[in-house]
Every structure is written in C-alpha cells, then in structure tokens.
Amino acid sequence: xxxxxxxxxxxxxxxxxxxxxxxTYSVSGNPYLFWYVQYPNRGLQFLLKYITGDNLVKGSYGxxxxxxxSQTSFHLKKPSALVSDSxxxxxxxxxxxxxxxxxxxxxxxxxx
Amino acid sequence: DVxxxxxxxxLVKRTGEKVFLECVQxxxxxxxxxxxxxxxxxxxxxxxxxxVKMKEKGDIPEGYSVSREKKERFSLILESASTNQTSMYLCxxxxxxxxxxxxxxxxxxxxx
Numbered sequence: 001x002x003x004x005x006x007x008x009x010x011x012x013x014x015x016x017x018x019x020x021x022x023x024t025y026s027v028s029g030n031p032y033l034f035w036y037v038q039y040p041n042r043g044l045q046f047l048l049k050y051i052t053g054d055n056l057v058k059g060s061y062g063x064x065x066x067x068x069x070s071q072t073s074f075h076l077k078k079p080s081a082l083v084s085d086s087x088x089x090x091x092x093x094x095x096x097x098x099x100x101x102x103x104x105x106x107x108x109x110x111x112x
Numbered sequence: 113d114v115x116x117x118x119x120x121x122x123l124v125k126r127t128g129e130k131v132f133l134e135c136v137q138x139x140x141x142x143x144x145x146x147x148x149x150x151x152x153x154x155x156x157x158x159x160x161x162x163x164v165k166m167k168e169k170g171d172i173p174e175g176y177s178v179s180r181e182k183k184e185r186f187s188l189i190l191e192s193a194s195t196n197q198t199s200m201y202l203c204x205x206x207x208x209x210x211x212x213x214x215x216x217x218x219x220x221x222x223x224x
Binding site: 098 | 116143145147152153154155156157160162168170171202204206208209211212213214215216217218
C-alpha cells in the first residue's frame with residue numbers, strides 16, 4: 001500500500017527567504033505524487049503533481065517540487081516566500097489506482 | 113471551474129443520531145471520495161466510489177457507510193454518531209484515470 005511521510009509538523013521562514021517542505025513516499029510501483037495547500041476553513045487546493053518526465057515540476061503560485069527517485073522524496077520548494085503562503089501543506093501519493101494517500105500535513109508560517 | 117459542494121459547513125449532532133453528509137460535484141467525475149481530517153493525522157480515506165452504486169472501503173470505514181445513487185452525488189452516513197467521529201469531513205472528486213482530486217470546503221461535525 002502507498003504512504004507518505006511529512007517529517008516536519010511546522011516550518012517557519014522569513015518573508016523573502018526560500019522555503020522547503022519535505023515529503024517522502026512509499027509505493028510498490030511507479031509513484032504519482034501531489035502537493036495540496038489548505039487555507040484556514042477551506043478545502044484542499046491542488047498545487048502541482050509529478051506523473052512522469054522532468055524531475056522538477058512547476059505548479060501554482062510560484063511553487064515547484066523536485067522528484068528524487070533514489071531518495072523517494074518529493075520536496076516542495078519556493079525561491080522567495082510570501083506571508084500569504086502561510087497555510088497547511090499536504091503531500092499525497094497514488095500508485096496507479098484511483099485512491100490517494102495523504103501525509104499528516106506541514107504547517108508553514110512565513111513571518112514578515 | 114470544478115465545483116464540489118458539501119451540504120453543511122458546520123453540524124452539531126448528539127451521540128446515537130443518524131447523520132447524513134452530502135456531497136455534490138458538477139463536473140461529471142466518475143470518482144468520488146470521503147476523507148476525515150484530524151490534527152496530526154492528515155486526511156484519512158473513509159470510502160470511495162468509482163461509479164454509481166459502487167463503493168470501496170478506504171482505511172477507516174468502521175462506523176460509516178456511503179451511498180451513490182447518482183453520479184454527481186455521494187453521501188456519507190454515520191449510522192449512530194459517536195463522539196470519536198467529531199472531525200472535519202472532506203469530499204473530493206476526480207475523473208477516472210485522472211490524477212488530481214478536487215475538494216469541497218469541508219463539513220466540521222461535532223458530536224456531543
């Protein structure tokens with residue numbers, strides 16, 4: 001069965017600094033990897049996905065993620081953080097089926 | 113834009129009551145999902161459906177049932193609500209074989 005781990009409950013960065021939110025995964029076959037963001041009292045919004053191809057994936061709001069097969073990781077990155085990026089971020093994985101598994105989430109706080 | 117709506121944003125029920133949570137999507141998606149979201153646990157899959165009248169158990173189906181009589185509607189049923197079912201419930205949908213899921217705004221259920 002597929003699973004993901006987000007090793008950090010909380011990430012704090014200063015506005016303008018680069019940010020990284022970490023994710024590692026486990027699947028039996030080829031992974032389909034996703035990042036979602038959740039703002040307060042809202043549902044999840046899709047940010048980006050890796051299916052195949054280039055290991056660096058670009059998504060919404062200036063976010064990108066790097067797929068690393070040898071380290072089974074899919075870390076979310078942004079070169080310059082904004083206060084408005086403060087939210088809860090979820091990594092998710094599929095193994096080719098229709099269902100998806102989510103990590104526990106990482107709360108990102110960007111301070112002015 | 114894809115729209116997934118949930119019948120209530122906030123719901124308060126008493127222990128032992130039967131509870132219905134409704135989800136409707138307007139994009140003709142084949143797949144629909146119910147998750148619960150708890151702090152520190154992320155999203156956990158309760159049930160999903162890939163066609164009308166079809167259902168599959170997720171990771172935590174105990175105490176829940178589902179109904180999908182029409183393609184656009186997927187209902188989550190708590191037969192006899194208990195306090196440990198107090199949670200945020202998120203509905204999502206996707207096309208068959210597609211990758212990203214689209215989420216509703218969530219229903220925060222409190223069982224007293």
